[in-house]
Amino acid sequence: MAKRKLLKIQDRKALFDIPTDEDSLMRHYSLSPADRLEIEVRRREHNRLGFAVQLCLMRYPGRALMANEILPEAMLNYIAEQIGADPASFDLYARREETRMNHVARLLRYLEMRAATTEDRRAALLAAIEAATVTDKGATIATAIITTFRERRVLLPAANMIERMGLAARAIARRQAEAALITDLDPETLGTLDGLLAVDPAIGQTRYHWLRSAPEAPGAGNLVGLTERIAFLRMLGIDPRLQTRVPSGRWDQMIREGDATPAWLASDFNASRRRATIVAQIIKLGQKLTDDAVMMFIKLMGRLFSQVNNRKKQRHMSARLETSKALRLFLDTIVALQAANDMDADPMTILDRRVGWHRLLQVKPGLEAMVENS
Template identity: 25%
Template sequence: MKIARGRELLTPEQRQAFMQIPEDEWILGTYFTFSKRDLEIVNKRRREENRLGFAVQLAVLRYPGWPYTHIKSIPDSVIQYISKQIGVSPSSLDHYPQRENTLWDHLKEIRSEYDFVTFTLSEYRMTFKYLHQLALENGDAIHLLHECIDFLRKNKIILPAITTLERMVWEARAMAEKKLFNTVSKSLTNEQKEKLEGIITSQHPSESNKTILGWLKEPPGHPSPETFLKIIERLEYIRGMDLETVQISHLHRNRLLQLSRLGSRYEPYAFRDFQENKRYSILTIYLLQLTQELTDKAFEIHDRQILSLLSKGRKAQEEIQKQNGKKLNEKVIHFTNIGQALIKAREEKLDVFKVLESVIEWNTFVSSVEEAQELARPADYDYLDLLQKRFYSLRKYTPTLLRVLEFHSTKANEPLLQAVEIIRGMNESGKRKVPDDSPVDFISKRWKRHLYEDDGTTINRHYYEMAVLTELREHVRAGDVSIVGSRQYRDFEEYLFSEDTWNQSKGNTRLSVSLSFEDYITERTSSFNERLKWLAANSNKLDGVSLEKGKLSLARLEKDVPEEAKKFSASLYQMLPRIKLTDLLMDVAHITGFHEQFTHASNNRKPDKEETIIIMAALLGMGMNIGLSKMAEATPGLTYKQLANVSQWRMYEDAMNKAQAILVNFHHKLQLPFYWGDGTTSSSDGMRMQLGVSSLHADANPHYGTGKGATIYRFTSGK
């Protein structure tokens, strides 16, 4: 069967990984362990090499699924495991492929006995239909290839050449994209299409060197009221395009996210080169996803502003205590002296005022009392009473926050949302007095102490608004209140399957636990109690574990790295030659060839020598988080436009994944890493990165010294 040649998706290393036979026990037990019937069929052959060859053909058809002639290498441990079951020498396989007819006769018999099916046009159409449906949900090529191979195995279809599968996946993905683009484009009105054209062709009024799309994609910068208002301006611009009417809710979330990421990388000139359906669809999906990101960023700025407000209050209190420390100590001394004088006057029945003036002059005493009144704070004081002056810094953006963002909650949090509506209404009407019947029960005790004026009934507008905004932040972060149009803070129900979808799919969940909560919690409770009983019975036998008076104690672990090992490690590092990071990266590229995976997105051409240098510079700029502009300034001979071009057209997601696969596979084959482990475990932790540019996610953390940075979650394998 001939299939039209399309684009190949995998590198040679990735093809080898797909066709490689693992040596783990699960694969051996599942696919390479023969039943009694299998052995009876295998043993019909007289010669050892034919018995072993037939058995190996049967095994590899089961997994990985290709014919024996397509498999380049079979691990010795697998051959030994198979030969041991049929009682022959593993070396007899060397004599098996003597006659090609024998190979095909055995394959024909296996197809007949085990109902394996040859991959023909009929199987191609069936598989393509399956892949097309999957590609509507997920356009990732590697994922589709895995699904394709699993589907063929499940239906006992002998796998064709892997390049055939690649081309089939490519065609299915292309057809799915075409269908998606047509679906989205048809739901757009002519007016909406004109607006979409406008954002990639028209210049922004206040920034003549940028298109509207470029303006919309600008990073937010550091969190501030001004940044908040800029984000809201972009959010309202997109909302003004009325894209919410476009019907995309029936499209799979994964596919929408993939197309959105694609849209975030394309510059306006790239969009202009696309066909209309593709251009409008990717733009629409990207802008709809961008509204979610902008909504999240807007509330994140509010989160940071509230944190900043409270932090400034604490610092103000600390500063007051620091400045007034000497005066407060002086007042304590005065209080002690006056107290002792009063005690003496009472015990000895002396004139109080004479005794008092013997320790402090009357005028000094009066001045001290007045000064103490100025220094005095409320009896149960905290820093919240110092925040009233900070109210107006919040007012720079909070009216816009409450006007633009819409909040929903469960019934338990309705009082909070009622308070939000009251403040929103006061902002619109210009009223200053908070209604006496405004809800206050949801406000914490700390804020309530400052909520009322001196008369005890009038609500202080400043403190009421600050308290509501603080409680709103806390409830949104806790998930009790959702934000309409947000991704990070959306309603919890949106994370779940709909009831209809769940009823249709729950029978195929393949979960190893009961879907009944009562059954599940009963089983877990029983299992937990059994383990507790075992622990109680064996606590004396466990190393470093003790159970005393109902308390479980674990001994502190000793240092993993002895001092001798640290010294030896330091001596090894001293032996390594000093090398520039740029030279090291070029050496790795030369050794592994990972740079060849950065093929051009439009013509699939590999980078030449000059382009490779530009790619390495772009990788360094991104990896060191200095950005392409500063990298261009620091690299003689390279311009920002060159770096931007390769990052746009060569450093897309698939290319990055392929390049990373080359590096991981190369590392996996090395002998030295095996001294650390086999790579089946990992250590995960947050890594603090100092940021040299303005970022919404940058914050100060005294634990890591001065300056702002961000914490990135990463992992290192045991190898």
């Protein structure tokens, strides 16, 4: 099994590597007059350079020189130039462990720093746990540890130690969030949650998968499917206010992990993580499916209204056409009667010839319907 890591390669470099760009060298490794006086007390060149390097490293990133450590050339040259030393002389200093340890002890007093104690490590761990309650990002958690040590003017432990502390803090934050969600649930409810991961013969799949595969396309049948799922969720009796017990950042992380976890994988989680994941999904789904059902209902009502409105428009257009025909026939009738009057002819004969009595009889039912509807 691969060893679990807190930091990505680029994160480790950003947090622990010695900077080499000019701006960072000037900001972190420029020696003050007091520094130079302290350095000049050392008589030999390699000791002066080694002492200066130790001083700079203990200031930033905040650690002592490691055994057989190879320093970046840019950093070594920058420090050596300030004290007039040959960078090559550092090789001799690097081989003298006793001298290095003596210099560390002296620099701790000079810089008013100290080695980390149990209390310091505890404070750093608490800071990491606090950071882990809002994010799973290793760089943020490790930064909280480093910042705490620096604020307490304590030498940083090894990078691997900081990473192990961060992993422990993240695990603790996760367990705290899990406990907040499931501590008050009775055994029967916990058993019901576990049962969601078993295949239900009635639907041929796990209820966990069924709940998360709700239909999305607007339709009467799909709306029924949503309401069935909402009713099932309410039957489980999980209080959605449990979400307020978990910090928002940690909650979002639990939701992301749950969204990516199929039922078969959730079954392999330990009991606490498994049940907390299911509870978080139930709360999220209760909110999401309710919103989806409301939106689907609105869309269906809009579609129905549109259909009714279209039918109404169609009827209106048909009525207008019939009205237009009736008015045209009425106009033709008036014209025929006027012609009969002008010619002093029989009106019925002219009317039948020009309009057609049978046409007038055909439109009579339609005219009666128009009068009644108006």
